[in-house]
Amino acid sequence: MKFSLKNKTAIVTGGGSGIGKAISKTLAEQGAHIHILELNVDNAAITKNEIEEIGGKAEVHQCNVVNQKDVLEVISAISEKSPIDILINNAGIAHVGNVENTPEDAFDRVYNVNVKGVYNCIYAVVPHMKKKGSGVIINMASIASSVGISDRFAYSMSKGAALTMTYSVAKDYVKDGIRCNCISPARIHTPFVDGFINENYPDTKEEMFEKLSQTQPIGRMGLPEEVANLALYLCSDEASFVTGTNFPIDGGFIKLNG
Template identity: 60%
Template sequence: MLNLKGKIAAVTGGGSGIGKAVAKVFAKQGADVHILDLSLQSGETTVDEIKADGGIAYAHACNVSDQQQVSAIFDYIGIVNILVNNAGIAHIGRADTTNEEDFDRVYSINVKGVYNCLHAALPIMKANGGGAILNLSSIGAIVGISDRFAYSMSKGAVHGMTLSTARDYMAYGIRCNSVSPARVHTPFVDGFIAKTYPGREEEMFEKLSKSQPIGRMGTPEEVANLILYLCSDEASFITGCDYPIDGGFIKLNN
């Protein structure tokens, strides 16, 4: 079950957080994993951990908002059976407090970055008889979240790109799905709390944890295990779907 032996996977943002957990579980299940990360050092750290566990992985420095960089790396990889579009950034602000520069930055990474990877990977998958694509969306694409205007915009776009890709490439044996996490405990969350609420870290961590009805944040490994299933052959009948992984946030938070 969930055997990825012989598969070649590309994971963006694989140097930390959810992307790192995805890269590690893919390698554990037998895939050769290519990590694309803005920080080559972070990517290489993940590679070292995978190799120490007997897996196969490679790191590539990549700014996903740069189409030439992305295309060159995918050309170098050659064959891609699985693509996980995980790289992304967050932003706090409302429509009238988000400046143009920040809006464009969120768009360039969270939206254009996904497009760039799809643009590079889809011809490869078509030529090789199919593949599986998983995009990281967010509960912010489904429900209203305070002060997340640009971020929610970007994840709504990811949701739409997932549906469009699933429809357009079904005949080529390519599946495309997305997952929508609520808050997941990553180094980013710890850094955000420390920067935004200095001296109140413990209090705010508890508050943010309890915003999920289940009473805690998710873990990167929990999200990665869902992604593993959706990218495996066991999920071959699933395409064009979004899967919330949210501790009950969407349906039970009332």
């Protein structure tokens, strides 16, 4: 079976909702044993239950990726049960605003989760992958890593870091059998998008949803499952020749806009 992940151990940060949930379920469907690292263990438990309902294996670990001690302890505990094959750095937060209306505390919060959190997980996982001589790391970047997006100063900063960390890790550990790539989605229809619209445009929800959908030249938002399918390919042995690459999944946004 192509894209099989049978007997693979995969860590997914932020696997309780949205893209992380879709990735967790998709990798589990292909045989991976999923370890979900989440602050919100209630959401993660729902993902776990849905994976188990389809015959998959999943475990939930409450973990704040900002705290390196927590990350090291959780990943060490996972590695004692089985070698770690896959790390998906998906946990992240957003912030709307240009540099003038991005206060220091908001900037620090985005940096801590989206940059330091990715670093912490890579830092914890790489020694285990080096020891076994193989591994796959996928960082969730964004179209904002590559092109300018209005009012996304702090978010763009953090996703630019995710992109360049990907290049650095891929270069440093290619001889150790570790592949590192990143995925750069455009707007994906997740509960976060629905919440953003409901909070900021309660009287024009349908109009705003359509406007945001049309931002992508293809005329709609992406689906979490579509991002998950790309992640599945990159995690699989079929992608064994692929490393150090950014994969936009954007409905034509980067190349066809303007």
